[in-house]
Amino acid sequence: DQQVKQNSPSLSVQEGRISILNCDYTNSMFDYFLWYKKYPAEGPTFLISISSIKDKNEDGRFTVFLNKSAKHLSLHIVPSQPGDSAVYFCAAHNFNKFYFGSGTKLNVKP
Amino acid sequence: DTAVSQTPKYLVTQMGNDKSIKCEQNLGHDTMYWYKQDSKKFLKIMFSYNNKELIINETVPNRFSPKSPDKAHLNLHINSLELGDSAVYFCASSAFPGTRETQYFGPGTRLLVL
Numbered sequence: 001d002q003q004v005k006q007n008s009p010s011l012s013v014q015e016g017r018i019s020i021l022n023c024d025y026t027n028s029m030f031d032y033f034l035w036y037k038k039y040p041a042e043g044p045t046f047l048i049s050i051s052s053i054k055d056k057n058e059d060g061r062f063t064v065f066l067n068k069s070a071k072h073l074s075l076h077i078v079p080s081q082p083g084d085s086a087v088y089f090c091a092a093h094n095f096n097k098f099y100f101g102s103g104t105k106l107n108v109k110p
Numbered sequence: 111d112t113a114v115s116q117t118p119k120y121l122v123t124q125m126g127n128d129k130s131i132k133c134e135q136n137l138g139h140d141t142m143y144w145y146k147q148d149s150k151k152f153l154k155i156m157f158s159y160n161n162k163e164l165i166i167n168e169t170v171p172n173r174f175s176p177k178s179p180d181k182a183h184l185n186l187h188i189n190s191l192e193l194g195d196s197a198v199y200f201c202a203s204s205a206f207p208g209t210r211e212t213q214y215f216g217p218g219t220r221l222l223v224l
Contacts, residue, residue, distance in 0.1 A: 002152060034212070043114065043200055043215025044153070089153065096166060096207055100145075100153035 003027045004092050006101035013108050019077040021104050023090030026071065030092040030099075035064060035075045038087045038103070047088070048075070080108045113137050114216040116201050122222045123191055131186045131219045133201030139214070141165075141207040142184035144176060147198040147218070159184055160207040196223045 004025045013019045021035075031052045036044035050057040050064045050073075057064050063076045073092075077084055085108045090101040114135045123129055135142060143166075144156040158166035159178045173189045188195060198218045204211035 036215075041119075041217060043202070043217050045215070046212040049212070091153075096158070097155055098213065099155075102151040 002099075002101075003030075004090055004099045004101040006088075006090055006104050008104050009102070010105040010107070013080045013106065015082055015108055015110050016079045019075075019080045019084065019106055019108065021075040021077075021088050021090075021106065023073040023075075023101055024071060025073065025092050025099075027092070027094060027099075028068075028071065030094050032093040033064070033066060033073050034091045034093070034098070035062075036089040036091060036100075038089060044089055077106075080106075082108050082110050084108050114201055114203055114214050116199075116216040116219050118219060119217060120220050120222075122224065124224055125191055125193060127191050128187070128189045129191060129221070130188070131199055131201075131221075133184045133186070133216055135182055135201075135203040135214070135216075137203055137205075137214060139203040139205050140181055141204045141211075142178065142181070143202040143204075143213065144184065144186050145200040145202060145215075147200060149197070153200065157184075157186075158207060165207055191223045193223050196221055 034049040035047040037047045038044040065074045087103040087105045089103045091098045117132045141160045143158045145153045157176045162178045175187045178184045201216040202213040204213045
């Protein structure tokens with residue numbers, strides 16, 4: 001009954017290339033979506049967000065795309081850097097709660 | 111200075127014991143949370159407090175009891191620990207509840223019940 005899913009547990013990308021992390025959700029009532037980044041032995045830290053009324057939000061090398069009809073969210077990182085290697089969590093907001101996916105581990109190879 | 115801190119970072123204990131995890135935030139936030147990251151790596155909300163008042167209480171065994179002595183602290187006490195309680199527990203805070211406020215997470219407490 002997970003409402004937010006990240007179906008790729010891991011992704012490996014060459015430095016300088018694009019990283020695309022995907023997230024699917026089931027609840028059409030979600031009104032806000034976020035991406036968090038997590039390094040080992042640390043808590044997740046906020047990366048970028050998007051409101052459900054938008055389809056794109058960009059912040060430097062990071063862009064989040066929202067496709068409401070497909071209930072799909074993606075995070076693009078261009079260009080990818082070795083320091084981007086981390087676990088990325090997708091989260092969705094509804095009624096005071098955030099629902100998190102299980103994370104995708106990104107490895108950016110030098 | 112660490113914005114959200116948790117103690118201890120690691121906790122190994124026997125089944126049946128009672129243990130507490132402490133959380134403190136120095137961000138001046140009104141709202142604090144406890145999340146559990148299970149074996150499948152999903153982060154799931156357990157509790158949320160706003161200014162010392164409980165506002166979210168998910169379906170969590172009543173062996174888990176949160177306590178907020180003031181709005182900067184949210185502790186989690188677990189009675190009669192079971193094997194299935196083994197997980198990483200994250201504390202988080204945000205400026206306000208019920209909004210899309212970014213949450214700030216602590217480093218996590220890795221609990222292993224033997």
